[in-house]
Amino acid sequence: MSDAQIRVSEAPVIRLETVGMDALMVRLFDAIDEAHMPWILAADRALREGFGEDLVDLVPSYTTLLVNYDVERLDQREASACIRDALIGLRPASTAAGREHRIPVWYDESVGPELPRIAERLGVSCEEIIRRHSERDYCAFALGFTPGYAFMGMIEEALATPRLKTPRQKVAAGSVGIAERQTAIYSMRSPGGWNLLGRTAVKLFDRERDDISLFRPGDRIRFEPITRDVFIEQGGDTTPLEERG
Incomplete structure (x- = not known):
């Protein structure tokens, strides 16, 4: 399938969910769809850059990204703000981003x-x-x-x-x-x-x-x-x- 044939969905409504003392779930979509992947990949890159050394782990999935952050550097309020700042103006990644x-x-x-x-x-x-x-x-x-x-x-x-x-x-x-x-x-x-x-x-x-x-x-x-x-x-x-x- 060529890049031109890959669908890109409309911009997501970003929601944050608490899943642990050191983790937040960033929910972009509710249903599995290949057209969401350019947004997931763009959010992955933006969050890695936004958190820098404060990031412990980042796990992208079908519709969400799990963000594990360093609780010795950030509290949940600060982590939430970091996520929101990183995702302001999010644009989908190039459909050619994957190998x-x-x-x-x-x-x-x-x-x-x-x-x-x-x-x-x-x-x-x-x-x-x-x-x-x-x-x-x-x-x-x-x-x-x-x-x-x-x-x-x-x-x-x-x-x-x-x-x-x-x-x-x-x-x-x-x-x-x-x-x-x-x-x-x-x-x-x-x-x-x-x-x-x-x-x-x-x-x-x-x-x-x-x-x-x-x-x-x-x-x-x-x-x-x-x-x-x-x-x-x-x-x-x-x-x-x-x-x-």
């Missing part, structure tokens, strides 16, 4: 057991599900759950599938899944209840890289189907999900 990634994925029932189930539900082939999942760019809305794990969206509405009623105890690193209208890659082996379609050999979190997390909020990701042989050449683990210990 682009191409992630090779081996789509296969052995590593993506929900692939045939979703195909059967829609009355189409697995190849059609793969095509639909891989034909569009996804926006990384937020990082969380495990290091490097990015919540992405929005997938085609027809592919939206609820999370599993009973989460799996172990999901392999690199597993690509969907839940409702979101998609994601498991950055490491962990429990999880997303519907799995395939697996990638790309490392999302690597302490040896300058950017230890491959993705950042606002990045754009597209999945590229590859064969089993290519997946193996890239260092992928073909062990079927049910056989992993």
Whole structure:
């Protein structure tokens, strides 16, 4: 999707919510929409610059930004004023602000057991599900759950599938899944209840890289189907999900 095709929503009504002795939530929107991301990214940059060394952590998400500030430097009134000052005259970030990634994925029932189930539900082939999942760019809305794990969206509405009623105890690193209208890659082996379609050999979190997390909020990701042989050449683990210990 080109920059010109990326929608930008109208200016948000900014609200502050207290979530802790050292934290305030900046709410910009109420609904998830990719068109909000230029505003979220602009607010992230403005708040980092506005707080400077008084900022402990800043976590952007779908519709909000969580601001953790240094209580030894600021009280809540001062932190609130800092937020308001930083966001005066906020303008959306450039739609080209995020980086682009191409992630090779081996789509296969052995590593993506929900692939045939979703195909059967829609009355189409697995190849059609793969095509639909891989034909569009996804926006990384937020990082969380495990290091490097990015919540992405929005997938085609027809592919939206609820999370599993009973989460799996172990999901392999690199597993690509969907839940409702979101998609994601498991950055490491962990429990999880997303519907799995395939697996990638790309490392999302690597302490040896300058950017230890491959993705950042606002990045754009597209999945590229590859064969089993290519997946193996890239260092992928073909062990079927049910056989992993």
